[in-house]
Amino acid sequence: MKKRILTLLLLGISILSLTACGKNQSGENGEVVVYNWGEYIDPDVITSFEEETGIRVIYDEFETNEIMYPKVEAGASAYDVVCPSDYMIKKMIDNDLLAKLDFEKIPNAKKYIGQQYYDQSREFDPGNEYSIPYCWGTVGILYNKTMVTEPVDSWDILWDETYADNILMQDSVRDAFMVALKRAGASMNSLDETQLQEAKDMLIAQKPLVQAYVIDQVRDKMIGGEAALGVIYSGEAIYTQRENADLEYVIPKEGTNVWIDSWVIPKNAPNRENAEKFIDYMCRPEIALQNFEYITYSTPNEGARELIEDEDIKNSPIAFPDLSQYQNLETFSYLGEEGDALYNELWKEVKSE
Amino acid sequence: MNKKTLAFPYVFWAAAFIVIPLCMVFYYGMTDKTGAFTLSNIITIATAEHSKALLLSLELSFVSTVICFILAYPLAMMLTNMHVSTHSFIVLIFILPMWMNFLLRTLAWQTLLEKTGVINNVLAFLHLPALDIINTPGAIILGMVYNFLPFMVLPIYNALCKIDGNVINAARDLGANGIQTFLRITLPLSLPGIISGITMVFIPALTTFVISTLLGGSKILLIGNVIEQEFTQTGNWHLGSGLSIVLMIFIIVNMVVEAVFDREGEGNKL
Amino acid sequence: MKKTLRNFYIALIFLFLYAPIVTLIVLSFNASRSRAKWGGFTLKWYQSMFRNDAILQALSNTLLIAFLSALAATVIGTVACLSMQAMKRRHRAVIMGITNIPMLNADIVTGISLMLLFITLGLRFGFMTILLSHITFNIPYVILSVMPRMRQLNPSLYEAALDLGASHMQAFFKVVFPDILPGVLSGFLMAFTMSLDDFIITHFTKGPGVDTLSTKIYTEVKKGIKPEMYALSTLIFVTVLILLFLVNRPSAVKKETQTS
Numbered sequence: 001m002k003k004r005i006l007t008l009l010l011l012g013i014s015i016l017s018l019t020a021c022g023k024n025q026s027g028e029n030g031e032v033v034v035y036n037w038g039e040y041i042d043p044d045v046i047t048s049f050e051e052e053t054g055i056r057v058i059y060d061e062f063e064t065n066e067i068m069y070p071k072v073e074a075g076a077s078a079y080d081v082v083c084p085s086d087y088m089i090k091k092m093i094d095n096d097l098l099a100k101l102d103f104e105k106i107p108n109a110k111k112y113i114g115q116q117y118y119d120q121s122r123e124f125d126p127g128n129e130y131s132i133p134y135c136w137g138t139v140g141i142l143y144n145k146t147m148v149t150e151p152v153d154s155w156d157i158l159w160d161e162t163y164a165d166n167i168l169m170q171d172s173v174r175d176a177f178m179v180a181l182k183r184a185g186a187s188m189n190s191l192d193e194t195q196l197q198e199a200k201d202m203l204i205a206q207k208p209l210v211q212a213y214v215i216d217q218v219r220d221k222m223i224g225g226e227a228a229l230g231v232i233y234s235g236e237a238i239y240t241q242r243e244n245a246d247l248e249y250v251i252p253k254e255g256t257n258v259w260i261d262s263w264v265i266p267k268n269a270p271n272r273e274n275a276e277k278f279i280d281y282m283c284r285p286e287i288a289l290q291n292f293e294y295i296t297y298s299t300p301n302e303g304a305r306e307l308i309e310d311e312d313i314k315n316s317p318i319a320f321p322d323l324s325q326y327q328n329l330e331t332f333s334y335l336g337e338e339g340d341a342l343y344n345e346l347w348k349e350v351k352s353e
Numbered sequence: 354m355n356k357k358t359l360a361f362p363y364v365f366w367a368a369a370f371i372v373i374p375l376c377m378v379f380y381y382g383m384t385d386k387t388g389a390f391t392l393s394n395i396i397t398i399a400t401a402e403h404s405k406a407l408l409l410s411l412e413l414s415f416v417s418t419v420i421c422f423i424l425a426y427p428l429a430m431m432l433t434n435m436h437v438s439t440h441s442f443i444v445l446i447f448i449l450p451m452w453m454n455f456l457l458r459t460l461a462w463q464t465l466l467e468k469t470g471v472i473n474n475v476l477a478f479l480h481l482p483a484l485d486i487i488n489t490p491g492a493i494i495l496g497m498v499y500n501f502l503p504f505m506v507l508p509i510y511n512a513l514c515k516i517d518g519n520v521i522n523a524a525r526d527l528g529a530n531g532i533q534t535f536l537r538i539t540l541p542l543s544l545p546g547i548i549s550g551i552t553m554v555f556i557p558a559l560t561t562f563v564i565s566t567l568l569g570g571s572k573i574l575l576i577g578n579v580i581e582q583e584f585t586q587t588g589n590w591h592l593g594s595g596l597s598i599v600l601m602i603f604i605i606v607n608m609v610v611e612a613v614f615d616r617e618g619e620g621n622k623l
Numbered sequence: 624m625k626k627t628l629r630n631f632y633i634a635l636i637f638l639f640l641y642a643p644i645v646t647l648i649v650l651s652f653n654a655s656r657s658r659a660k661w662g663g664f665t666l667k668w669y670q671s672m673f674r675n676d677a678i679l680q681a682l683s684n685t686l687l688i689a690f691l692s693a694l695a696a697t698v699i700g701t702v703a704c705l706s707m708q709a710m711k712r713r714h715r716a717v718i719m720g721i722t723n724i725p726m727l728n729a730d731i732v733t734g735i736s737l738m739l740l741f742i743t744l745g746l747r748f749g750f751m752t753i754l755l756s757h758i759t760f761n762i763p764y765v766i767l768s769v770m771p772r773m774r775q776l777n778p779s780l781y782e783a784a785l786d787l788g789a790s791h792m793q794a795f796f797k798v799v800f801p802d803i804l805p806g807v808l809s810g811f812l813m814a815f816t817m818s819l820d821d822f823i824i825t826h827f828t829k830g831p832g833v834d835t836l837s838t839k840i841y842t843e844v845k846k847g848i849k850p851e852m853y854a855l856s857t858l859i860f861v862t863v864l865i866l867l868f869l870v871n872r873p874s875a876v877k878k879e880t881q882t883s
Binding site for chain 1: 657658660741742745746747748749830831832842844845846847
């Protein structure tokens with residue numbers, strides 16, 4: 001009896017396994033291993049790149065810069081193209097993990113990416129040698145108008161008890177501390193012990209009000225009306241508003257984080273030439289536009305912005321904000337190994353509370 | 354062909370993929386970034402945030418194990434008393450949920466428990482107060498009990514099945530009542546099953562990081578989460594390994610207990 | 624009375640075990656993308672699932688890894704059991720002790736220990752590293768299910784076969800193997816299931832572009848799960864369920880008892 005069950009199951013399993021395998025073709029021109037944020041590219045762009053170049057794209061995703069870094073550092077998964085943010089790029093440069101880019105081989109990068117974004121990049125890549133901007137944006141509060149009736153203009157609302165259990169915070173150390181530091185009027189790159197302790201205490205005080213610490217999940221939860229307020233990247237705002245018209249995005253008056261995510265090539269990249277081709281392809285205006293329409297994150301690609309037909313989106317204050325209107329905007333800087341350790345330590349104290 | 358040479362492939366495998374990797378955890382756990390010997394990675398368990406995470410893990414896994422046991426023992430007894438030809442079927446029924454991916458099963462609880470989730474919709478329909486346990490330790494305990502219950506039921510069930518019915522009849526004939534028979538015959542004889550059930554529930558519950566992430570909204574930090582984050586986010590393998598060594602102390606205690614009972618079991622068979 | 628109480632209790636436990644599974648099956652027919660809303664009945668996720676390369680690739684990886692690792696573990700484990708019979712008691716105890724480690728140890732520790740090993744060896748993370756890890760944690764399940772069968776075996780049978788002129792191979796395949804076969808099969812099945820359900824160890828040993836269903840689901844959970852995943856799991860579940868019912872048909876049971 002038992003034997004019979006087993007043999008039948010085994011048979012089924014073998015058949016399933018055998019039919020399932022056997023579609024692992026490699027591209028005729030090799031491959032390129034891309035390591036990017038979750039939901040940060042239009043899958044059709046990858047397909048069209050593969051068709052045009054014959055290069056197979058192996059695509060992997062990360063949730064936060066902090067998750068990306070140890071993987072690249074360990075070197076056991078050799079990536080060809082990675083898309084970290086500002087401060088993390090600095091950290092990777094400092095620790096000698098990145099290769100200098102050959103801009104001759106990536107002509108579209110200089111042609112279409114706006115000069116202002118390269119200027120901004122100097123903060124973390126002083127010679128503009130290692131990185132090519134891919135997306136940029138701010139961090140703000142997304143709120144549901146049916147659940148929040150008062151005007152939202154300050155980080156303070158995330159500490160308002162009326163919204164207990166209706167607040168979503170970012171589950172990443174720098175973003176969480178940014179919110180608290182900015183609220184306290186400090187720099188989000190602070191290394192001042194007392195300021196950081198104060199920020200930590202604030203986050204601990206906020207914890208009972210927080211429904212969950214999330215990263216990309218904030219999008220679905222806000223669309224589904226699971227929470228009233230969420231800390232979110234500006235790029236998600238357009239997408240979430242499209243899905244749920246009750247949602248509104250604001251940049252708090254205390255200031256926030258202006259970030260750039262850029263393409264870089266790690267030093268140990270096995271397919272350097274393919275990596276360059278990939279980045280160059282991503283910088284094409286029509287591709288950047290297609291991508292923008294899918295992921296709705298602000299593109300630094302001037303060529304692509306020219307191509308946007310919808311005037312509302314082309315001049316949308318969310319997609320392309322005029323940053324001069326806002327005060328206290330900052331970009332994360334790399335805090336050094338000790339700074340990182342300090343932040344991690346404090347964040348762990350918040351989480352274990 | 355000598356039977357002893359047959360052992361080589363496995364001995365080699367065990368050395369390469371079980372023993373050496375464990376030695377590496379110990380090596381990393383007892384050195385710092387420069388490679389110098391240190392115990393600080395292990396002592397760090399005493400700091401507030403680590404000990405809190407460990408104590409909470411111990412508490413939650415203890416409660417889950419107890420609940421699993423209370424649910425599983427009567428169930429295993431009932432199943433043992435059922436008709437014989439359905440035995441393998443019952444066992445398979447408990448293994449069957451495993452074919453639905455473990456993460457999805459846990460995620461489904463999120464759907465059930467959420468504020469606007471299924472259970473709360475049903476409760477609201479019945480005009481009952483809402484169940485608000487998502488993102489609390491309660492939800493994590495529920496997730497643990499749900500995921501590990503079969504690991505408690507099956508060993509106890511197997512142990513109970515092995516008990517010779519004649520022994521119980523003999524006890525009855527000799528005048529023992531139901532409770533006496535249970536306490537002095539059934540329970541002691543099923544002890545090996547209970548012990549192995551407890552290990553199979555307690556250890557995964559103690560060390561999980563997935564259930565707490567999915568059902569705890571990342572608000573609750575268990576020791577498994579700390580270790581996972583040291584490896585995947587903070588990139589401090591030394592600290593992560595040191596905390597793993599602390600975890601292993603609990604695991605070794607478990608193994609010793611298991612080994613003691615196993616030896617007795619073997620002795621009984623001979 | 625007692626019986627109804629008993630059935631009620633069992634039913635309650637089964638409700639607890641199967642409620643999430645029913646939820647997932649229902650969600651696979653939900654036209655709305657959101658888990659929170661019911662948007663009407665649809666089969667579109669089943670259609671788009673078959674066109675979703677990433678999911679199919681993850682499925683094929685999962686099945687292939689489960690099959691290969693269970694197979695390798697079954698061979699290595701069975702041979703190990705065989706050889707352990709001839710060992711001194713003490714040696715056997717040591718080896719069994721080591722065998723127990725991956726089973727009793729926390730998955731997370733096994734996962735990171737293997738990760739550290741692979742990194743030190745300079746292996747490129749990918750299909751191979753996952754496969755090696757899965758074989759490693761599968762072997763104990765095979766040994767533990769073959770070993771009891773092996774112990775029940777009368778050692779003189781093997782000797783007798785040799786005395787009667789059988790070679791070692793013949794003696795093994797004709798005398799020993801048929802007797803331990805049920806143990807070997809259930810070991811294989813156990814290993815296959817464990818490999819299929821593993822997330823933690825794969826999480827630490829996987830490389831770029833190689834996903835099993837578990838790791839794929841974990842990344843999807845973080846960024847919003849695609850309903851195709853519910854559809855796929857429902858299909859897998861229903862397939863196994865049907866297989867189980869087929870072999871448990873009452874007629875099959877009767878036949879079995881008649882022949883035996």
